Amino acid sequence: MKLLLLGPPGAGKGTQAKLLMDKLKIPQISTGDILREAIKKTTPLGKKAKEFMDRGALVPDNIMVDLINERLKNQDVKDGYILDGFPRTIQQAEELGNIANLEHVIQLKVPDKDLINRLSGRRTCEKCGEAFHVELNRPKRDGVCDKCNGKLMQRADDNVDVIKKRLEAYHLQTDPLVGYYQKRKKVIEIDGTGNPKEIFRSILRSINQQADS
Ligand code: AP5
Numbered sequence: 001m002k003l004l005l006l007g008p009p010g011a012g013k014g015t016q017a018k019l020l021m022d023k024l025k026i027p028q029i030s031t032g033d034i035l036r037e038a039i040k041k042t043t044p045l046g047k048k049a050k051e052f053m054d055r056g057a058l059v060p061d062n063i064m065v066d067l068i069n070e071r072l073k074n075q076d077v078k079d080g081y082i083l084d085g086f087p088r089t090i091q092q093a094e095e096l097g098n099i100a101n102l103e104h105v106i107q108l109k110v111p112d113k114d115l116i117n118r119l120s121g122r123r124t125c126e127k128c129g130e131a132f133h134v135e136l137n138r139p140k141r142d143g144v145c146d147k148c149n150g151k152l153m154q155r156a157d158d159n160v161d162v163i164k165k166r167l168e169a170y171h172l173q174t175d176p177l178v179g180y181y182q183k184r185k186k187v188i189e190i191d192g193t194g195n196p197k198e199i200f201r202s203i204l205r206s207i208n209q210q211a212d213s
Pocket residue numbers: 007008009010011012013014015016031032033035052053056057058059060064084085086087088092118119121122123131132133136137166192193194195196199
């Protein structure tokens with residue numbers, strides 16, 4: 001199964017991707033995670049991407065398309081995958097359409113006011129990438145990941161000024177993808193507010209219904 005999770009920064013794409021990955025036994029492909037790893041290793045890709053990510057702007061399409069083309073050559077995607085963060089522009093969607101046929105596009109809908117709170121309070125495990133929140137989803141021990149005991153960090157782009165820029169970029173450049181995939185009858189709208197496990201169950205139900213219809 002080839003799935004895309006579409007939604008603004010903080011909509012819960014990463015949270016839901018991890019639940020879906022465990023359930024469906026297919027990998028999550030998070031372009032944000034790939035870029036952050038490249039930044040950590042100070043590779044040429046990382047150095048280039050950092051310039052854009054630090055100010056909440058999208059990394060140029062040609063860089064992202066090359067990155068995803070490479071990633072989709074790996075053996076682990078042969079039974080499908082969950083795309084988290086790609087495509088983010090019409091051009092990226094067109095390029096992806098040349099190499100893959102998505103079955104479901106899950107649109108996670110969350111109001112902007114909730115997103116700012118979710119992102120500014122997010123803490124991410126530096127080892128396994130699990131996301132927590134200082135109020136909404138507290139780890140059992142402050143600063144420590146429940147899953148792997150890794151250290152919890154705040155992402156460099158999770159400060160209010162950059163979050164606002166990321167939301168602007170989303171509305172301007174990524175929102176049009178909803179219409180793009182609606183025309184192709186792929187979109188499943190999901191209310192992304194409320195309990196993450198409930199949201200997960202609602203995604204699974206909708207996927208099954210769309211597959212049966
Ligand atoms: P990326 O890493 O993709 O970030 P993003 O899209 O901004 O999304 P986030 O990871 O911030 O949020 P999420 O939706 O995964 O939410 P999460 O589940 O963590 O991209 C970062 C940057 O990389 C971009 O700005 C861009 O520069 C670049 N980039 C990446 N891909 C690109 C591309 N294709 N083209 C160009 N540039 C690209 O949840 C957030 C918080 O909310 C957590 O604390 C979580 O615990 C909490 N939470 C989750 N669900 C709920 C819930 N139901 N209720 C309450 N709280 C919840």
